[in-house]
Amino acid sequence: MKRQNLVVVGAGSTYTIGMIMSLIAEKEQFPLKSITFYDTDVDRQEQVAKASEIILRERYPELDSFHYTTDKQEAFSNADFVFIQIRTGGLAMREKDEQIPLRYDAVGQETCGPGGMAYGLRSIGDMIQLVNDVRSFSPDAWILNYTNPAAIVAEALRREFPEDNKVLNICDMPAAIMVSYASILGKEVFDLVPEYFGLNHFGWFTKIYDKQGVDHTNTLKRAITEDGFIPEDAEIANDPNWIKTFKQVEQMVTDFPEYLPNTYLQYYLYPTQMVEKEDPTNTRARQVINGREKRVHTLADQIIKDGSTENVELEVDIHGRYMVRVAASMAYNNEDIFIVMVENNGTIANLQDDVMVEVPAMITNRGPKPFSVGNISTFYKGLIENQLAYEKLVVDAYEQNSYEKALQALTLNRTVVDVPKARKILDDLIDANKDYWPTLHANKQHVVTS
Ligand SMILES: NC(=O)c1ccc[n+]([C@@H]2O[C@H](COP(=O)([O-])OP(=O)(O)OC[C@H]3O[C@@H](n4cnc5c(N)ncnc54)[C@H](O)[C@@H]3O)[C@@H](O)[C@H]2O)c1
Numbered sequence: 001m002k003r004q005n006l007v008v009v010g011a012g013s014t015y016t017i018g019m020i021m022s023l024i025a026e027k028e029q030f031p032l033k034s035i036t037f038y039d040t041d042v043d044r045q046e047q048v049a050k051a052s053e054i055i056l057r058e059r060y061p062e063l064d065s066f067h068y069t070t071d072k073q074e075a076f077s078n079a080d081f082v083f084i085q086i087r088t089g090g091l092a093m094r095e096k097d098e099q100i101p102l103r104y105d106a107v108g109q110e111t112c113g114p115g116g117m118a119y120g121l122r123s124i125g126d127m128i129q130l131v132n133d134v135r136s137f138s139p140d141a142w143i144l145n146y147t148n149p150a151a152i153v154a155e156a157l158r159r160e161f162p163e164d165n166k167v168l169n170i171c172d173m174p175a176a177i178m179v180s181y182a183s184i185l186g187k188e189v190f191d192l193v194p195e196y197f198g199l200n201h202f203g204w205f206t207k208i209y210d211k212q213g214v215d216h217t218n219t220l221k222r223a224i225t226e227d228g229f230i231p232e233d234a235e236i237a238n239d240p241n242w243i244k245t246f247k248q249v250e251q252m253v254t255d256f257p258e259y260l261p262n263t264y265l266q267y268y269l270y271p272t273q274m275v276e277k278e279d280p281t282n283t284r285a286r287q288v289i290n291g292r293e294k295r296v297h298t299l300a301d302q303i304i305k306d307g308s309t310e311n312v313e314l315e316v317d318i319h320g321r322y323m324v325r326v327a328a329s330m331a332y333n334n335e336d337i338f339i340v341m342v343e344n345n346g347t348i349a350n351l352q353d354d355v356m357v358e359v360p361a362m363i364t365n366r367g368p369k370p371f372s373v374g375n376i377s378t379f380y381k382g383l384i385e386n387q388l389a390y391e392k393l394v395v396d397a398y399e400q401n402s403y404e405k406a407l408q409a410l411t412l413n414r415t416v417v418d419v420p421k422a423r424k425i426l427d428d429l430i431d432a433n434k435d436y437w438p439t440l441h442a443n444k445q446h447v448v449t450s
């Protein structure tokens with residue numbers, strides 16, 4: 001098996017040590033020759049890198065080299081795979097994305113509603129730059145992006161790099177939900193085969209089979225509505241916020257039992273309830289700053305101080321395992337099936353072609369080969385078309401520096417709807433994002449003159 005040269009971009013991320021553990025756990029499936037870290041924040045990267053170096057020395061002796069850099073040429077030359085996980089504006093800006101909409105009783109969330117738009121308008125520019133940078137030094141590398149909001153980033157990259165078929169946008173949420181299904185069924189997550197359709201953070205499982213072809217969908221629906229639904233993946237199993245989110249799936253399946261929903265649909269289907277449960281002084285970003293971020297930094301400090309992992313507990317979670325398995329299937333043409341984002345082109349027959357949908361695909365060394373979904377029925381089609389129009393308008397707003405497109409986007413979004421409310425939220429977001437967003441202008445052609 002050819003060993004791969006991997007670059008991790010945004011290596012100072014709270015997910016990197018977990019990713020290193022997954023790369024170790026999956027080294028038979030995805031053997032590596034080298035790992036290179038790249039980040040724009042020297043200190044944030046260095047702490048994670050120094051800890052990772054120790055973990056790798058102990059547990060990945062087969063690796064030829066590990067190094068970290070802030071130099072693009074050094075990072076991106078000779079790469080086979082590039083995993084991108086950046087957060088433009090950091091968790092501090094995430095907190096503003098969540099707090100500002102709450103001022104107006106709108107959902108305050110990282111990837112859904114106005115917060116998602118704000119984050120999207122920050123991420124797009126950096127992501128386009130990074131893909132260009134990678135391509136100037138490694139034209140053939142596979143780029144796996146999971147930078148959020150992945151739906152908006154995927155649409156922007158689809159438009160900017162129409163000929164580049166080696167960029168794949170992925171999300172771990174369907175896989176994390178499947179970990180809970182697997183636990184209910186007493187099976188291993190990678191033994192389940194999903195049928196699924198939608199957009200990123202906006203989709204439904206229509207069927208869950210196992211590899212023997214047995215259909216477990218009804219068993220799961222019954223179990224969820226009668227016994228409840230909880231997160232089972234190590235990273236989120238004990239997190240009160242994720243426990244609440246998984247609980248909301250019980251409500252969704254009770255209200256709409258046809259399919260099994262992605263957890264993120266809660267923000268679009270129950271926006272009032274989602275606003276009511278929020279404490280603006282302790283939104284998810286604050287919980288992550290005081291939780292996962294602190295935990296990862298404490299863990300890294302301990303490893304660096306000891307020069308070993310002897311005093312820490314390191315776990316492998318679905319986030320990293322899923323990303324690595326997708327990469328392995330591309331590298332070695334395993335033809336495994338994973339839910340990923342692809343350009344529609346008829347996969348969902350009654351949706352437009354030029355939209356990024358999230359569906360199961362066979363992952364090959366020629367890229368993802370999606371399975372046909374066929375026509376979707378009115379309720380789902382209506383919801384999806386509304387949401388995809390919002391996502392496209394956000395990218396339009398970015399490309400055209402258009403205030404009007406951003407206002408249209410928020411007006412369409414199910415979490416906002418009301419135009420005066422959309423305008424107030426947008427104006428506050430513009431103010432908060434002045435260091436990150438393109439300047440948005442009124443469309444001069446549309447100015448109303450008296
Ligand atoms: N798609 C998914 O399902 C999924 C799952 C988990 C996390 N994520 C995403 O992964 C990303 C990382 O999340 P986190 O909470 O660990 O964030 P984080 O802030 O801890 O880490 C992000 C890192 O990216 C670096 N960075 C920012 N801009 C950069 C740039 N232009 N070039 C290089 N590095 C840059 C930062 O310095 C930081 O070290 C986020 O976008 C998050 O939404 C996605």
Ligand SMILES: O=P(O)(O)OC[C@H]1O[C@H](O[C@H]2[C@H](O)[C@@H](O)[C@@H](O)O[C@@H]2CO)[C@H](O)[C@@H](O)[C@@H]1O
Pocket residue numbers: 148171172173176233235236284288317318319320
């Ligand atoms: O609020 P956060 O920062 O904890 O999570 C936001 C991310 O949530 C999803 O990812 C989960 C993932 O599903 C789970 O398996 C585990 O690895 O934790 C992740 C988050 O903690 C979602 O898919 C991502 O897009 C979000 O960034």
Ligand SMILES: [Mn+2]
Pocket residue numbers: 150170171172173201
């Ligand atoms: Mn996701």
